[in-house]
Amino acid sequence: MPLGSVRPSPLVEQAAERLRAQITGGTWPVGTRLPGETTLARELGVGRSTVREALRALAGAGLVRPRQGAGVFVIATEPAEDWPTRLRRAAVADVYEVRMAVEVHAARLAAHRRTPEDVTAMQLALEGRRAAAAGGDAAFIAADVTFHAAVVAAAHNPVLADLFTEFTPVLREGLVDLLALTGLRAHDPNTADEAHAALVRAVAEGDAEAAAEILCKELEDPFGSGGS
Structure with a gap:
């Protein structure tokens, strides 16, 4: 034509x-x-x-x-999808597996590389998560993601930080949906607070294996018996 x-x-x-x-x-x-x-x-x-x-x-x-x-x-009749587009189409379970790989390693690195400012940022994020527990699921998830972003930032690896930032929107949406389905926060508005506090302590004390183990257990059971 x-x-x-x-x-x-x-x-x-x-x-x-x-x-x-x-x-x-x-x-x-x-x-x-x-x-x-x-x-x-x-x-x-x-x-x-x-x-x-x-x-x-x-x-x-x-x-x-x-x-x-x-x-x-x-060489192709359909344009290649860029990374953000592919993530938007990805299943939350797939994103969660990537999240675990990124965050658990980041927690190990954070325990070795954290600065006093990083620890302060994590503590402030933890307090923000606690304050958000009085609000709705969307606000709580946003605060939870901010906390985890602070842990990743403490690893001082810009590639890990960028990866986390890229899949955060899909993750946030999936977690809000999951909370709505489970109704978990009706019984515990600040679910998994102990695990998050323990993670801050492990990173602050430089205990890389403890930090990784805490985060791994949390991510293996999102909003189940304790995690987000």
């Missing part, structure tokens, strides 16, 4: 969308070499630089790949 000229602005986005439609619609199957920049520019009614930027955007989406001296080839 003909590509059709694009409107004046934003040219790159429009050009990329037209090219994407050709790929996802099956006009250019996987393995196909795209027409040259000059041909695409003429059909789209834009300059070669616009086509070049549009192709770069499609390459970033995982749809095409340039081959030196050979041209640009289609």
Whole structure:
């Protein structure tokens, strides 16, 4: 089908969308070499630089790949999902397994690397969690996540911190739903407070194995016999 000229602005986005439609619609199957920049520019009614930027955007989406001296080839008909999108589609159980891997290791590191400021931040977060116990589930979960973020921050590993931040929204939503289903806080509004306090003590005392064990037990039984 003909590509059709694009409107004046934003040219790159429009050009990329037209090219994407050709790929996802099956006009250019996987393995196909795209027409040259000059041909695409003429059909789209834009300059070669616009086509070049549009192709770069499609390459970033995982749809095409340039081959030196050979041209640009289609490598997929559906754009690759970015990490945040994949996390939004992930099952809470899967996210929880990643959470355990990240947080348990972070707790070990935190026990070795924590500073007085880190300990203070964890203690303040613990108090915030206790204060939030008087509110609704959403507020309590938000405070709980803030506490766990303080523990991860004490590990002083920016990659671990970024991973935790990335899956926090999915985790928060899943935990709120879980609390609503179990009704656990109706019996204990500040559930698992002892475990959280023990975690702060273990990190503050530099006991890496105790910190990891406390957190591991807590995460293995979220909102069950004691954990969040």
